[in-house]
Amino acid sequence: MKKALIKTLAGVTFAGLLAGTAQAQYPEKDLQGIIQWGAGGSTDTVMRSVTPHAEDILGRDVIMTNKTGGVGAIATKYVNAMKADGYTLLMGAENPQMYKVLGLADIDYGDMIPINVLARGTPIFVARNDAPFNTMKELVEYTKKHPGEIKTGSTGPGGLTSIVLAMLEAETHIDFTGVPYDGDGPALTALQGGAIDIMPAVLGAAIEHIKAGRMKVIGLVDTQSSPLLPDTAPITEEIPGFNKYLPWGPFFGVFVKKDTPAEAVEKLTAAYHEAAQNPDFKDLMDKRGFTIMNISGDEAAKFLDSYRSVSSWIVYDAGFAKHSPEEFGIKRPE
Amino acid sequence: MPHSQHSYTKPGETLFGFLMVVLSVFLFWQAYSIAGFESLSSPGAFPLAATALMVITACIACVQNLRLPSEVQGHFFKEILPPVVAVMIAVILLFAVVLDTLGFIPTALAFLFLTIKFLHRGGVIRTTLLSLMVLVLIYVVFRLVFKVVLPEGIVPEREILAYLSDLFNTGAQ
Amino acid sequence: MLEALQYFSMAWVSPQLLFLTALGTFLGIYVGAIPGLSVTMAVSILISFTFAWDINNALCLMVGVYMGGVYGGSRTAILLNIPGAPSAIATALDGFPMAQKGEAGRAIGLSTVMSVVGGFIGIFILAIAAPHISEFALTFQPRDYMMLGIMGIMLVGSLSGESLTKGIFAGAFGMLVGTVGLDPLTAEERFTFGAVELWNGINPVAVMIGMFGLSEALMQLHHLDKVALKQKLDRIIPAWADVRKYLSLSTQSSVLGTIIGALPGTGGDIAALMAYDHAKRVTKNPKVPFGKGAKEGLIAPESANNAAVGGAYIPMLTLGIPGDAVTAVFIGALFIHGLNPGPLLLTERPEMFWFTVGNLTLANIFVLIFGLTGIKLFARIVECPKGILIPLIFLLSIVGAYAINNSVADIWWMLGFGVLGYFMKLYGYQVGPVILGVILSRLVDENWRRAIISERGDLGEFFGQLFSSPLSIVLFSIITLVFVSQTPLWTQLKRCFKRPPRPDDSAHPGKSKDAAA
Structure with a gap:
């Protein structure tokens, strides 16, 4: 609060005069984290307990906002409508992997860059x-x-x-x-x-x-x-x-828009990787029965793909998918 | 009291009642198209009941209007929608349209200045100071204390805030 | 016992905890008062803010915000007719008319004292009966929730003003607005017209800010030149005789509020509306008619919504089940601070119970202190020239609507419902039933369908179930009784249809309303 007050006082006095003069490396301003689910839910809790550790490493605040609706599709679309500059993070659960077959949206995590798939539930x-x-x-x-x-x-x-x-x-x-x-x-x-x-x-x-x-x-x-x-x-x-079908389970992850500069992706990945190793966070996840994954890059992409293929085909075979997974090139799991 | 049932129709009231009937019928049709009369537990059941009630009551209200004498001397743009109300609605509409592109700070400042000037008719300097004060207050409460990220638009707020906090941090060390 | 007392007084004897509770309460009052800023949101922010703190410090701050926030909603409801939060909607119905008569100070004073009374009763019930009440709350089946919702909807009868027909129209419209979006049970789209933005429905807070705040401000533009009313500021702290007179109503409302607060799935907003309804039924001859500034109409909802705070803690502390949206966030906070909120919480950390009770009590005392100081300053807001006040209300409405979900779409809804509410008011429709419908829509819709699905669509079976448990029988009898005795729906409808209201109806609002009430 004190920091905020100082920022205000300073901001009001000097705003405008100093615009555009700040030139530093990423992250040069506060980030925004868009949480797909409401306050108090599991996604919200996981993100609010890991992000403060990442903030310490990044040296900037991540302002977390809950943007609910359309089983997370509104937050996902919102992040994808922002600039790909690494300043807007999507903090979500597994739902977007089903958007395509359920006809909820034409994007899923396959169209984004995974920063970290933090944990999986059983x-x-x-x-x-x-x-x-x-x-x-x-x-x-x-x-x-x-x-x-x-x-x-x-x-x-x-x-x-x-x-x-x-x-x-x-x-x-x-x-x-x-x-x-x-x-x-x-x-x-x-x-x-x-x-x-x-x-x-x-x-x-x-x-x-x-x-x-x-x-x-x-x-x-x-x-x-x-x-x-x-x-x-x-x-x-x-x-x-x-x-x-197994192992299969809901997961939580942090994502950024495609084409985000490599520098930002690297820094964010490193920060969240380290944050997820924090003993407090680990302890918390263990007690709640979540399996820590802490994966990123290709490993994360592979996990996300496998989740999508199992789930998409299951709902398609059960008869409540709007589209066939084949339309999106999602392969049937062996 | 403007809130009560009156013994004559106000200008535009018959039209309003009729519009409500049209709206209700349209919504009833929309509710029907959710799931038809499929089952009592379908997603469309409750909306159907609500819209059916709307259609019935809107019709009754409309019939009641027709039975009442209309007000002789009333004028729609004087009694119901005086220019000042229409202008304010338009200004708020404009606010919502430009908010995302221009950003909160310039939009709100312009809004406050123009509306206070228009409604209160004070001096330019006094109005400016008043608008600035209100804006600062709202910005501090919403953006800084409660972290509601207001649209930034053309003002690079986060860069300025980051620069200032860096300046302060290095200064303090 | 001694241990309990020690935990109870933990926050009372530590200057640091005392300070944090006070700070939280103070902040909470403002969070509550500003439309668009919700207690849920403030507590979420505090979770990040207090991440590295000791858990007791963090909890003191958050409990203060919760208690203060629920109370604070009444401020703007009384002064500007913009309820700061849905739980203050019922407060606006009679609080704002009081302010219009120059009694803003008295209304705030009375609402503060009664909020505190309600708060204490809620805490008291939490302290003595928590385990029993939470088991009782679990026995509520979908059909019981549905009947609870129907009881709330019957309030339309007493919110309709002069025309029951128009009141029912407004209520049905509100219920419809409440169903917009993806159906929470089947994810079927309802009234979305293909727009993703509508999937999450129309936020009740946006409807509320528009229908109450914006439309009222537009109304006031009609008499811009009228000099603002001078507020009477002599007797702000209510007289003891007054408090004693209303204590019985306040107690009844508080007990009602606590139970509704303890039910998972209903919170302070529904508690306040039901209490308003209750007040209207038990008060036979109010000095001032309801809706025109009746003190009873202010006291009942204010007692009930603060009592609901204690109620919401009951299932949370004993079972780890949130009683409302805020306690859901509290559960998240406990979890982040390394506790295991759940049915074993009090076994693992027995001190938590009395610590929380003590903390709530303390926060409630601070509500009284902060609530009664500075009233004069607040009441003066209404005296500010309209040319300045109205633009301020407009901006606050816009920012408040935006803040709900950081979205411009909510500003559109706020504006749309504001303009609609403006015309509705002018043409003799009340906006109260609309917002009542929006709030209760989901409760009735979802639980009606759950109840029917549970009986596999068999209507006969469904009605049979209404007589299968004592609770259901009681609720069903109350509804039948109220319906038959107090809402002569058919005669009323016929009357409305057959002959136009007498010309003198508007002059004697109290008379004609008795029939509807």
């Missing part, structure tokens, strides 16, 4: 405590006997729940009643109130409730077991068909 299946099943196998058997009776929370087409459910339905052909919620937070609350029976959610969002015994975990959608849930076997042991 999807899990949770159920209300008194549900008559404890594992994925039992869930499948129960649902086959009582088709349509199990109510699952869903969060709109293209979201994590819809994709994980599409995977499950493709492998087991079972029938649920999907009750829509606008986010996994409200859906997990409804699960505790008994309004729904099961819910696919990201580990981090449900872990505290599981630890407190307010809901039970019935499946871990990963190929390896998690240190946070040592007693839960990975889903591939129960339903081997999942092997072809």
Whole structure:
């Protein structure tokens, strides 16, 4: 606040006189970070906890602004409408990778430069405590006997729940009643109130409730077991068909527009790479069940491609894509 | 009180009522085109109910208007939309149009100066000082304290601020 | 017990924490008062700002901003008819008419004291009954939320002014505006006309600033030459007799506010509107009619929205479930500071509970102090010449609309709804029902559909469910009772249609409104 006040006083006095005289190397002014999701959400929290470390390294402030809407498409389009000078960062989650097949936008992360893919979440299946099943196998058997009776929370087409459910339905052909919620937070609350029976959610969002015994975990959608849930076997042991989709999970990353000068990209990549290694940040991510990735460049591009191809084909096969992934040259995963 | 139901129609009221009917019918049709009468839980169900209610009430209000005597001496551009209101609406419209290209500082300064001069009719110097004061206050609160990044337009604000803070930082060390 | 007291007083005895709470409250009042700056936004900024701080320091500052912010919304609502935040909409309905009569100082004084009373009741309920209330809040099923929304919508009856027909039109229009954008449940486009900018819908705050602030300022241009009213500034701190007289209403509103605040998915805005409705129903003979400056209409929403703060903390502290948008950001803040907000928070960090309660209490005391000082200065704003005040309101409306989401599109909406609101007011439509519709639209729409989908589209099953739990039965009975006894909808509609209102209707607003109320 004090700094801001000084800036103001100085700014008001000298503005105009000194315009254009500042010539230094990148970054010569404050940056702007556009967060795709609202205040208090996971994307917001992850970005606000890693960026201050990057600010220290860059030596400038990154002013973070939440620009919500259109499952992140508004923020993505906004950043792509700005100058490619490295002063506007997109701080987003996995959603843009589905824009093309869902017909939401004609750009995705493939058309941007990844600065850092920070971390990945693991999807899990949770159920209300008194549900008559404890594992994925039992869930499948129960649902086959009582088709349509199990109510699952869903969060709109293209979201994590819809994709994980599409995977499950493709492998087991079972029938649920999907009750829509606008986010996994409200859906997990409804699960505790008994309004729904099961819910696919990201580990981090449900872990505290599981630890407190307010809901039970019935499946871990990963190929390896998690240190946070040592007693839960990975889903591939129960339903081997999942092997072809995994590892898969929502992620968080920082991106800039294509054609941003190499100097800016290098500096930003270095800053975020170091920031993501900060022990505080690592500790935070571990506790919330996120797997730190901290990748950039080709490695990040490869991960993003693979995510896009798995998800796009899953939603296309499940029948809720507007366009075929083939139209955009997205290859079917082997 | 301008807020209350009156016993005669004001100038333009019949037209306004009619426009509301047209708007309601248009929106009803839009609501229908979301999902038709498919199911009670479709995304279009609630909008359909709301627009149906709008169509019904707009029609009633319109019929009521026709039954009332119209005001004899009233004039639309005197009682309903006096020039000063029309001008102010136009000025705000213009503000929104040029905001992105010109930037907040010049637009707001011009806006304040012109409107205060036009509405308050004070001296040029007093008006200028007043506008500057208000602008500085708003800029400090929104841009600097609460970090709302206002459109920069032609003024390279961030460069100036960065230069000044560098100047201050090196000066302090 | 001793431990609890020690944690409770942590922020009281440390000069640093005391100072930070005071600073937060002070800032919060201004954040709340300025339209477009929201408490959610301010707390997000503070997260970055206090990143490296000790958690207790950071929390003191943020709790202060929250408490002050919820209160601050009433300032501009009373003085300029621009509610600083949606939770102050109901305050504007009677607060602004008071200011127009030269009683701005008295209105602010009364709203401050009643906010503080509400705040204390909310905190008290949090302190003694948190675990029970949060379990109770979880039992609310989609159908119950839907009925809650319907109860709110019935308020249209009492906000319609002289014409119920026009009121229903405005309310339905508001509900429609609330549905614009990608449907949050199925991502289907509704009224977007292919524009991506409309996907996120029309922000209720933009509608609010336009319909209240801008349209009022445009109205005032009609009598520009009228000299601003001199404000009576003698009795600002309300008389004890007055406080005692309204204490019962304030308490009822506060309990209502706390419960609505504790429900995940409803916050201070809905609490304030429901409390206004409640006040209107229980006050049989107000001294001044509602909508024209009734003190009851000011007291109820102000008590309720501050009580909702304590309420919102209930599920957050006990279960890690946010009670409203601000507590959602608080959860993020706790997480960044290395805590694990969730049902185990109080097991792992037992001091958090009483520390927060103590902190809220302290912030509430600061609201009283800062709220009652400087009222004279604020009331004078209204005395400022219209030629200067109106341009200032215009600019504030524009910047406020822009600040919601850093987008010029919101300025367009603000302007559009402002101009529409201006014409609506002139032609006898009220703007209150529009904004009520916008706020409640999602609550009713989403939960109605969830409830129907849960019964797999079976309407009979759905109505059967309304009698399946005591809570649903109670809510359903309240709605039926209110509908039958107080809103003779059919007779009213017939009356409106058959014969034009009597010519003397506008002269005796109180009389004809009883029928609608």
